[in-house]
Amino acid sequence: MNETIPVRKGEELDPILLEEHLRSQFKEIPTGHLTIRQFGTGASNLTYTLNIGEWEAVLRRPPLGPVAPKAHDMDREYQVLKALNPLFPLAPKPLLYEDNKEITGAPFFLMERRHGTVIDTEFPEDFEITGEDCENLSEIMVDTLVDLHNVSYKGTRLEEISKPDGFMQRQVEGWIERYYRAKTDEINEIGRLTDWMEKHLPSKNEPTVIHYDYKLNNALFTKNLTKMTGLFDWEMATVGDPLADLGAAMSYWMEKDDPELLIYGMGKPTVTIRPEFYTRVQFIDRYAKKSGRDTSNIHYYLTFAYFKLAVICQQIYYRYKMGQTKDARFAKFGAFAETLIKHSLTIAQKG
Structure with missing residues (x-):
C-alpha cells in the first residue's frame, strides 16, 4: 500500500x-x-x-x-x-x-521516519486477509491502548504540560466553544446535545497519558500485520481521562450495522466494518478486563467523542467554505458533521 x-x-x-x-x-x-x-x-x-x-x-x-x-x-x-x-x-x-x-x-x-503497513479503508493488495488477522489486529489495538494508559508519566514533561484536574469539564466546554466558532449552518439537535453533555458530566477517573486520536490509520504494522511498529498524530495527546481516549477510539471504529450515513459520510469506510473485527462492545470489554477500569459509563464518552469528531469536521469544513483550503475532500465535511451530531444525540438518549 x-x-x-x-x-x-x-x-x-x-x-x-x-x-x-x-x-x-x-x-x-x-x-x-x-x-x-x-x-x-x-x-x-x-x-x-x-x-x-x-x-x-x-x-x-x-x-x-x-x-x-x-x-x-x-x-x-x-x-x-x-x-x-x-x-x-x-x-x-x-x-x-x-x-x-x-x-x-x-x-x-x-x-524519525517509521516504516510499515497502513491499514485504513482496505488491506494491501498482496495480503490475503483472514478472520484471524482481523481478530489479531483488534487485539493489538486494544492492548496497545491499555499499554499507553499504563505509562508512568509523573515527574516527566508530560505532567508539566497537562492539566488532568477538571479535564472532562474543560473538554466539554472547550469543544462546544470550538463548534460555535466554526458554525456555518443551523443544526436543530445541537442545543439538546450540548445541554445533555454539560448536565451529565461523569465523575473523575484516575488520569493517564492519552493519545486522543487513536485509530487504525494512525498506526503502522509489520507486513504480516502481527505487530504495531509505530503510532502517530500525537497533536491532541495529554494526561487526562483514559475513558475519553477509549471513547474517541470507538468513534472511529465503524461496524457493519452502523447507520449508512455514519459509515459512508467521509467516503469509503474503514476495514473494521468486516464482521471478523471486534465490535465496539468486544473492544470495550477487552479493554475493561485488561485495564481493570470500570467502563459502565462509556456511553457518555462515546457521545462526547462523536460530538468532538463532529466539531473537528466542522472546523475543517469552515476552512473550506471560507476558502482557506481548496482540498476537495472537505466539501462534504459539513454534512458529515451534522450526521455525527445527530448520531451523538441518539447515543446520549439511549444511554
Whole structure:
C-alpha cells in the first residue's frame, strides 16, 4: 500500500530553502537532493516525508489558513513526543522543532521516519486477509491502548504540560466553544446535545497519558500485520481521562450495522466494518478486563467523542467554505458533521 502521494497543489514546501536549513542542522545528511512527498491520509496537520539519499525524516506543520486558538501546536506535539518516546517506543522520536515561519510558512517539527503497513479503508493488495488477522489486529489495538494508559508519566514533561484536574469539564466546554466558532449552518439537535453533555458530566477517573486520536490509520504494522511498529498524530495527546481516549477510539471504529450515513459520510469506510473485527462492545470489554477500569459509563464518552469528531469536521469544513483550503475532500465535511451530531444525540438518549 502506497502511504505517500505527490505533494498536493497549494501545499508545496520550498525544497531549496528547506534543504539548506536541514543541512545546517544535520551534519550526517549525505550528498544528493531533497525529495518531498506527502502523506495522503489525514485532514488536519500537513505531514511530509523528506529524503536525501539514505537520510529520511517526517515533517509536520499546521494546515493552511487561520487555525483555532491553541490548535495545531507544533511545539507542544514535539514536547509530547520528546517525553513519551523513551517511555512508549511506538511514539516516534522527535528530531527538531523550528518556530521559523520563513522555512515552511509555519512552525514545524521533524521526527524519525517509521516504516510499515497502513491499514485504513482496505488491506494491501498482496495480503490475503483472514478472520484471524482481523481478530489479531483488534487485539493489538486494544492492548496497545491499555499499554499507553499504563505509562508512568509523573515527574516527566508530560505532567508539566497537562492539566488532568477538571479535564472532562474543560473538554466539554472547550469543544462546544470550538463548534460555535466554526458554525456555518443551523443544526436543530445541537442545543439538546450540548445541554445533555454539560448536565451529565461523569465523575473523575484516575488520569493517564492519552493519545486522543487513536485509530487504525494512525498506526503502522509489520507486513504480516502481527505487530504495531509505530503510532502517530500525537497533536491532541495529554494526561487526562483514559475513558475519553477509549471513547474517541470507538468513534472511529465503524461496524457493519452502523447507520449508512455514519459509515459512508467521509467516503469509503474503514476495514473494521468486516464482521471478523471486534465490535465496539468486544473492544470495550477487552479493554475493561485488561485495564481493570470500570467502563459502565462509556456511553457518555462515546457521545462526547462523536460530538468532538463532529466539531473537528466542522472546523475543517469552515476552512473550506471560507476558502482557506481548496482540498476537495472537505466539501462534504459539513454534512458529515451534522450526521455525527445527530448520531451523538441518539447515543446520549439511549444511554
